[in-house]
Amino acid sequence: YVIHEYxxxxxFHAFKDNYFVETHKMFLPRNDRSSASAIRxxxxxxxxxxxxxxxxxxxxxxxxxxxxxxxxxxxGEHPRDFNLSLDEKFVVVANMHSDNLTLFERDSATGKxxxxxxxxxxxxxxxxxx
Numbered sequence: 453y454v455i456h457e458y459x460x461x462x463x464f465h466a467f468k469d470n471y472f473v474e475t476h477k478m479f480l481p482r483n484d485r486s487s488a489s490a491i492r493x494x495x496x497x498x499x500x501x502x503x504x505x506x507x508x509x510x511x512x513x514x515x516x517x518x519x520x521x522x523x524x525x526x527x528g529e530h531p532r533d534f535n536l537s538l539d540e541k542f543v544v545v546a547n548m549h550s551d552n553l554t555l556f557e558r559d560s561a562t563g564k565x566x567x568x569x570x571x572x573x574x575x576x577x578x579x580x581x582x
Contacts, residue, residue, distance in 0.1 A: 455491040455502055462491065462502055462513065480504050480511050481523050490533045494540055499563035501543065503531040510534065510545065510556075512563050521563060527570035528552045535580040542568075546577030553577060 454463045464476035480488060485506030492501045493515075500513040508529060512522040526534075528547025536543055536558065543565055545554040553572035556565040 453491060453493065453500060455488045457487050457489070460486045460488050460504060462488070462500065464515075464518070476518050478513065478518065478520065480520075481507060481509065483507050489531060492534065492536055494536065494563070501534065501536070503534050503545065505530050505532070508547075510543070510565065512565065514563060522565065524556070524565050524567070527554045527567065532577060533579045535582060538582045544580050546574065546580050548576055548578060551575050551577070553580075 460482045461477055461479045463474050465472045466475050480502060487505045488502055489505045490503040498515055500515055502511045508526050509523050510526055511520055514521050526545045526547055529549035530547060531545050532548035534543055534545040541558055543556040543558055553574050555569040557568050558565055
Protein backbone atom coordinates (compact mmCIF):
# COMPACT_ATOMS: atom_id res chain seq x y z
CA TYR A 453 0.00 0.00 0.00
CA VAL A 454 1.34 3.42 -0.95
CA ILE A 455 -0.04 6.77 0.16
CA HIS A 456 0.38 9.68 -2.26
CA GLU A 457 0.78 12.98 -0.44
CA TYR A 458 -0.19 15.59 -3.04
CA UNK A 459 -2.71 13.49 -4.95
CA UNK A 460 -4.33 12.48 -1.66
CA UNK A 461 -4.76 8.88 -2.74
CA UNK A 462 -3.72 5.36 -1.83
CA UNK A 463 -2.69 2.61 -4.22
CA PHE A 464 -2.81 -1.13 -3.66
CA HIS A 465 0.03 -3.22 -5.11
CA ALA A 466 0.80 -6.90 -5.74
CA PHE A 467 4.18 -8.52 -6.30
CA LYS A 468 4.20 -10.23 -9.70
CA ASP A 469 7.15 -11.42 -11.81
CA ASN A 470 9.67 -9.64 -9.53
CA TYR A 471 7.82 -6.31 -9.79
CA PHE A 472 5.23 -4.44 -7.79
CA VAL A 473 2.13 -3.90 -9.90
CA GLU A 474 -0.60 -1.41 -9.01
CA THR A 475 -3.89 -3.25 -8.62
CA HIS A 476 -6.23 -0.57 -7.27
CA LYS A 477 -6.34 3.17 -6.58
CA MET A 478 -8.58 5.16 -4.24
CA PHE A 479 -8.85 8.89 -3.60
CA LEU A 480 -9.38 10.20 -0.08
CA PRO A 481 -11.99 12.85 0.73
CA ARG A 482 -10.29 16.17 0.04
CA ASN A 483 -10.48 19.92 -0.20
CA ASP A 484 -8.19 22.51 -1.82
CA ARG A 485 -5.58 22.15 0.99
CA SER A 486 -5.52 18.35 1.30
CA SER A 487 -2.33 16.33 1.48
CA ALA A 488 -2.01 12.80 2.80
CA SER A 489 0.48 12.43 5.63
CA ALA A 490 0.56 8.93 7.14
CA ILE A 491 -0.70 5.40 6.61
CA ARG A 492 -1.11 2.41 8.95
CA UNK A 493 -2.41 -1.13 8.51
CA UNK A 494 -3.89 -3.41 11.17
CA UNK A 495 -2.07 -6.62 12.11
CA UNK A 496 -4.85 -8.71 10.59
CA UNK A 497 -4.50 -6.69 7.34
CA UNK A 498 -8.22 -5.91 7.25
CA UNK A 499 -8.09 -2.11 7.59
CA UNK A 500 -5.99 0.81 6.38
CA UNK A 501 -5.93 4.14 8.22
CA UNK A 502 -4.80 7.30 6.44
CA UNK A 503 -4.26 10.85 7.71
CA UNK A 504 -5.16 13.86 5.59
CA UNK A 505 -3.68 17.27 6.40
CA UNK A 506 -5.69 20.24 5.21
CA UNK A 507 -8.95 18.33 5.58
CA UNK A 508 -7.84 17.46 9.16
CA UNK A 509 -9.15 13.92 9.01
CA UNK A 510 -8.47 10.21 9.31
CA UNK A 511 -9.96 7.85 6.75
CA UNK A 512 -10.63 4.15 7.28
CA UNK A 513 -10.54 1.69 4.38
CA UNK A 514 -11.80 -1.89 4.39
CA UNK A 515 -9.02 -3.62 2.43
CA UNK A 516 -10.99 -6.67 1.28
CA UNK A 517 -13.88 -4.56 -0.02
CA UNK A 518 -11.55 -1.77 -1.24
CA UNK A 519 -14.04 0.63 0.29
CA UNK A 520 -13.81 3.83 2.30
CA UNK A 521 -15.91 3.08 5.38
CA UNK A 522 -15.33 6.16 7.55
CA UNK A 523 -13.71 9.59 7.66
CA UNK A 524 -13.42 11.33 11.03
CA UNK A 525 -12.27 14.81 12.02
CA UNK A 526 -8.98 14.75 13.94
CA UNK A 527 -10.16 17.67 16.13
CA GLY A 528 -6.96 19.58 15.43
CA GLU A 529 -4.88 21.19 12.71
CA HIS A 530 -2.38 19.37 10.49
CA PRO A 531 -2.52 15.68 11.54
CA ARG A 532 1.20 15.04 11.08
CA ASP A 533 1.24 11.43 12.27
CA PHE A 534 -0.86 8.84 14.07
CA ASN A 535 -0.56 5.27 15.22
CA LEU A 536 -2.53 2.33 16.52
CA SER A 537 -1.84 1.23 20.08
CA LEU A 538 -0.05 -2.10 20.42
CA ASP A 539 -3.34 -3.90 21.13
CA GLU A 540 -4.98 -1.89 18.29
CA LYS A 541 -7.85 -0.80 20.54
CA PHE A 542 -6.92 2.88 20.21
CA VAL A 543 -5.63 5.35 17.65
CA VAL A 544 -3.65 8.44 18.70
CA VAL A 545 -3.25 11.40 16.31
CA ALA A 546 -0.60 14.14 16.62
CA ASN A 547 -2.06 17.43 15.33
CA MET A 548 1.08 19.49 14.79
CA HIS A 549 -0.27 23.02 14.24
CA SER A 550 -2.84 22.93 17.05
CA ASP A 551 -0.48 21.32 19.60
CA ASN A 552 -2.82 18.51 20.58
CA LEU A 553 -3.22 14.77 20.53
CA THR A 554 -6.56 13.17 19.74
CA LEU A 555 -7.51 9.75 21.09
CA PHE A 556 -9.95 7.42 19.33
CA GLU A 557 -11.26 4.02 20.33
CA ARG A 558 -11.16 1.50 17.48
CA ASP A 559 -13.78 -1.18 16.88
CA SER A 560 -11.78 -4.25 15.82
CA ALA A 561 -14.73 -5.82 13.98
CA THR A 562 -15.74 -2.81 11.86
CA GLY A 563 -12.51 -0.78 11.93
CA LYS A 564 -14.49 2.34 12.79
CA UNK A 565 -13.24 5.00 15.19
CA UNK A 566 -15.00 6.74 18.09
CA UNK A 567 -13.65 9.96 19.58
CA UNK A 568 -12.59 9.65 23.24
CA UNK A 569 -10.47 12.75 23.91
CA UNK A 570 -9.28 15.71 21.84
CA UNK A 571 -7.54 18.09 24.23
CA UNK A 572 -4.31 16.31 25.18
CA UNK A 573 -1.61 18.99 24.96
CA UNK A 574 1.55 18.20 23.00
CA UNK A 575 3.63 20.97 21.44
CA UNK A 576 4.34 20.38 17.73
CA UNK A 577 3.85 16.60 17.81
CA UNK A 578 5.46 15.00 14.78
CA UNK A 579 5.47 11.23 15.37
CA UNK A 580 3.59 8.62 17.39
CA UNK A 581 5.28 5.34 18.32
CA UNK A 582 4.30 2.60 20.76
